Amino acid sequence: MANTMGRSFLQAAATSEEVAPPLRVVQIEGLAVLKIIKHCNEFLPSLVTGQLLGLDVGSVLEVTNCFPFPIREEDEEIEADGANYQLEMMRCLREVNVDNNTVGWYQSTLMGSFQTVELIETFMNYQENIRRCVCIVYDPSRSAQGVLALKALKLTDSFMDLYRNNNFTGEKLREKNLSWVDIFEEIPIKVSNSALASAFMTELEPELPVKQCDYDRLKLSTAPYMERNLEFLIDCMEDLSAEQNKFQYYYRNLSRQQAQQQTWLQKRRVENMARKAAGEEPLPEEDPANPIFKPILEPSRVDSYLITNQISNYCNQINGVATQSFNRLYLMKALHED
């Protein structure tokens, strides 16, 4: 452990002056992973968050430790307590010589429904202080099926720029060439353990060739998971329809306004011709006081982008589960036939 730390310090010192290379991988300690899983599973129905601690070493972000936040309640006083708690915790960890460098946070999620505006806002908050931060999302429900559903996310730079300017019109998005897939960037996670820990684990490894998660993977009933996924998907699609309606409304208003502007302009031009003929000064062709020239606010596209992301997420999950289920079913069939 000390070895890795030493190396990362070196690297950090070496790269600090250079242009920061893009983040390529999140290297997470086994300890941190286990702590995250434990925390998330214990509070299962409710969603929890916690702080990630570690080091930013060039293109690798090392997460070496973490601590949970207490469950937040709807109270400002307690929220202030939360901040105190965070500081206090950091101080204590430093005293026991643990990395106390915040590199992001982790959160549990339900069926992968994490792509929300709140997430983005939290990201922006973190981003202010920490240049590189990640969010690790853990999905306990998915993990119950025998996979380690751990995801490291960060916002793309272009999206962050746009978000900072709060500028989500269709034109800007086209300019930046930003589509809905470009909001989040998933960074591969690499779980690393110290050599000692690995060796110890090998020692402890039971004789049995199969583990619990292997059994989980063979569970045939997928209906509840699929149902819930579908439900969420349907909700999302409803939201998306609502967004679509918003846009349609906007476009209808816009086209109406443009028509009005055209007629007004026409009238003004005819008037100007008449004035010219009479030898008078032509009137300006724009009248900012006129309400028909007031620009209609274009609805922000963030929501629809997020919803689309979310939908795609659900689709992926369903796809994955379905593929696995089919495999299992075929397997079962083959077994029965034998």
Add this chain to the structure above:
Amino acid sequence: MASRFWTQGGDSDTEEEEEENSEYDGSDAEQPAGDNSGAAAGSRYLRGQASDSDDSDGQHRVVKSARDKRFDEMAATVDQMKNAMKINDWVSLQESFEKINKQLEKVVRVTESVKVPNLYIKALVMLEDFLAQALANKDAKKKMSSSNAKALNSMKQKLKKNNKQYEEIIAKYREMPESEDDGTADEDEESDSEVEEDPSKIVMSDEENEDDDDDDEDGHDEATEGDGVWERKMSKKDKLMDKQFMKDPSEITWDIVNQKLKEIVAARGKKGTGRVEQVEQLTFLTRVAKTPAQKLEILFSVISSQFDINPSLLGHMPINVWKKCVGNMLLALDILEQYPNIVVDDTVEPEENETQKGADHNGTIRVWGNLVAFLDRLDSEFFKSLQCIDPYTREYVERLRDEPLFFVIAQNVQDYLERIGDFKASSKVALRRLELIYYKPQEVYDAMRKLAEQTGTEDGLGNGDESEKNLSMEENRGPPVFVSIPELVPRKPTFSESSRALVDALVSLIYSYGDERTKARAMLCDIYHHAIFDEFSIARDLLLMSHLQDGIQLMDISSQILFNRVMAQLGLCAFRAGLIQEAHGCLFELYQGGRVKELLAQGFSQNRYHEKTPEQEKAERRRQMPYHMHINLELLEATHLISAMLLEVPNMAATAYDPKRKPISKTFRRLLEVSERQTFMGPPESVRDHVMAATRALSKGDYQKAFDVISSLEIWKLLRNCDSILQMVKSKIKEEALRTYLFAFASCYDSLSLEQLTSMFDLSKAHAHSIVSKMMVMEELQASWDQPTKCLVFHNLEQTRLQSLLFQMADKLVILAENNERAFEVRTGGGLEGLPPKRREGQDYTAYGANRWQDNSASGVSQGRQGSGYGGRLGYNGRTGGSAQAGAGSRGAGGHYGSMGRTSYRATAMRASQVEGFAGMVNLSRAGRI
């Protein structure tokens, strides 16, 4: 007051007379009025003189009395002045002086003379003398109080000014005061004597006016207390009339009668004109009428003044007056029958002396009048009287017995109109007749026919006993009737054997000649009548063919009420015929708003949230149906609720777990909810309680209890063939119990034998088999028959949650795809203008989505179509998923819905996947069904 009536009644002629009279007075030519028998020369006065001599005896006196009154007032004032002079009270003297000046104006106006009355001049002279005296007496003047002195001074000036106008007359008077005195004395005497001559007159007229006032106030009280008053008046009136006509019957000419008629008619509607009295006078005139045409003319005015007797809109015409009116109508019709050359017309104003033409006159004689209008009025008065009379009294029944009477007239008027070829008017009359019989079932109709035959001999004459007596009394007293008319038109209504035949005859007449409204109403009456006679299919066809329900909103309220009545009756008819669905269809709208009473005009419904204005209330009261036309509301409610129950209970069982399905009868559901909320269920009392109790039993499948509760309702006794109807209700209840049972418990069975079903619900095998088969055909039941074992085999095809979710999602995808296409249209130049402002389909689809499963397996024809729809959607979905997986790379630069090429590609892709989906889906659903 009475004198005013006379004076005002007089037109220019009488005024001239007055003038004349005053001239006589002025020029000392004191003539006792009435002796002057046409001696005066001058063509101008000829007519006036003639009337003077004979019928205006009273009139003269009356004119005098008007003046006398003024003179009396003036004399009273003069007396006051004298009194004031005695006590030297100048203040009151001044007041009196002003008063007398005002009175002078009035006198001058009344008499229309230029000359100032002597009385006034006398007063002036007296005043002048007294004033001079007072001014001369300085001491007395000093003693006066300041106000008195002031009054004296102002009096002095006023008198000076005033007397200037009458200087000459005063001078003349001073010259020879005696003669003038004589004159006035004479005059006084004269007026005195005249007052003595007929002292009862003024009193009488006052009384009459009082009576009239009473009439105004309480229109229908008159009917009861009228008798006494009437007789008294009769005698007075006779005195009056006798004076005019008894003296010399041979001298009565057309002119005199015409003159009098005009006079009376002109007074009509004026303040202080006694309505009853007017009728009496006119009735008297009819007897002395010289020609039939004149008689007819007078009769018409009698009738219209009889209508005037009741001035208020709410009250009805007194019944005896109504009967008399009917008699007069019949009389008028007799005349028209006897003298076919008399034409009644209200379009052309007839010539002045048209009615002078005698019975032997060749060619048409036009008389102004409108028989149809009179008939309408008679009918509405009859209707109103039935509205007003308490239906639980004997009076009401008595009143109903008058119906044939009206029928006679209507029939006669119609006959007459048809004879003269006025079919348009006759269709109106036919409608009036139709509206009297359309609501009568055969029994009631027969009863009416019998009554008409019986009473025909007794009082079919059209005059009640009382009025007949009056008539005979009058005839005894009065002169013989000049124009006697035999009773020509039938006094008995003729009714055809069946009411249907009568209705058919009337309706066909109306259809060929009536206007739009008449036709529509006739059609409604026809439908109603058919419905009463249990001819549902004919009634329904008539209603649907006439398209009345489309335009009924635009018609007047009374027609709308009629329409509602028709719908209610149709519903009852359908129920009697066992057509539950139709019955519910007819009735549920009536019960939707909870104001069925108001809709049928059978009472008032209180609305808590909406106060009615008094005007609205009055209008509503005027629209009410008389009691005998009511449709029994309990029966109607029971019919509605039972049919709703029979439809709704199986429906509730079928959709118990599906709250999105629409209820058939919301009203029924609400009532059920209310009754379920009750903590304690007592034994049923009202109709509603009964039906709710039956509903509870039926939803448990206990058909016997349900039927028992329903059959314990009292109202079934009202139905003609209640046994067969109850039988029908019972079998319907059994059917619905079976259906409910199957809906509710089908999922619990794998198979069910037919015998079990028949024994459970006491149905014949064939019946049960047909019901179950029907349910299968309608896809309400996923089952099939196993013929050899006679068992019902259920195929439980309940969709899993995942499946239903998938259907929901598919529908959502359709919406999304549609929206996207719209967005494309904007890009490619199409507008969004055609878009509905808010898409509601979203909700509808969601509601519909869950049921798709059943629909999908519904029918072979729609299967393919729906399958293709799903295919398209599924393909689309797959594509979306794929592209999502591919991620950013594949989307790349053209990620937005920009280029046309991409659109077309998408379209073809969709089409291809549709085809695939089509085949796949059909197979899939087949597989699912087997």
